[in-house]
Amino acid sequence: MAVYVVGHKSPDTDSVCAAIALADLKSKLGLECIPVAQGELNNESKFVLEKFGVKAPEIMTDGTGKQVILVDHSDISQSLDNLDKAEILGIVDHHKVGDVTTPNPVEVWTWPVGCTCTVLKNMYDFFGVEIPKDIAGIMACAILSDTVIFKSATCTDKDKEAAEALAKIAGIDDLQALGLEMFKVKSAVEGTPIRDLVKRDYKDFDMSGNKVGIGQLEVVDLSILDPVKEQLAEDIKKLKQEGGYHSVFLLLTDIMKEGSLMLIASDDPSIVEKAFGKAPEGDRIWLDGVMSRKKQVVPNFEKAFAS
DSSP states (O other): OOEEEEOOSSOOHHHHHHHHHHHHHHHHTTOOEEEEESSOOOHHHHHHHHHTTOOOOEEOOBOTTOEEEEESOOOGGGSOBTGGGSEEEEEEESSOOOSOOOSSOOEEEEOSSSOHHHHHHHHHHHHTOOOOHHHHHHHHHHHHHHTTTTTSTTOOHHHHHHHHHHHHHHTOSOHHHHHHHHHHHHHOOTTOOHHHHHTTTEEEEEETTEEEEEEEEEESSGGGGTTTHHHHHHHHHHHHHHHTOSEEEEEEEETTTTEEEEEEEESOTHHHHHHHSSOOBTTEEEEETOOOIIIIIHHHHHHHHHO
């Protein structure tokens, strides 16, 4: 019986590439594994897989009757439907430990680094398994994506070391240039439905009993989003109503300016001032230096909702 390796809902480059890499590693260690994704791949992920000639994973959204290994998440809200009817064999992640529980002991690798693929690079080394050139390439790209070309507050020396080692294996000469190429692809918004932009990199959270959604759009220059900014602001209000959320926040992250404009739809907008010590202007707020949802946004909101 094959084991399915799966990342979170609204798959990003790390969750997709980590699933592919872990499936490769585990299969070479004698456990037949198949990488899957919970939805359509975004443009950046498609670009990365095509660049290194790696096949995109099949889509799987229901865990019923399956054996699974979770990558890049350990929150039920971000995982497969009917996860309670699946058998979880392991977790490889770089986020806080979520609310997934198991009846039996499982293999868990969670490190405080900027990317799941950094953990996976070290897993390959630990087990003495050679990383194929194509998989090394997509793993390096995942690190560039998740650490925003090493600019994110989540980036560690281990991420940089892993990316450099993977680049050597993959024959990547210039990580910075590759990162900018990826983010230009990621920045493209023309012709994309507004809801798809909102959900491009989006996660649900339970914060002290409040349903909160936080999305993020990372662009090379915030002006790229000027034609759709107001539509994005309106759509998160619609999403809030449709999903019964307390709040939906959308981070518009400017890679070059190293900050984010947060769009706000909330039952209690004062939660934003409580979280960041700064009052929003209407339904938005500029957060200088904020580039990481995981490290600079989610913890602040969790504290604010708990107080």
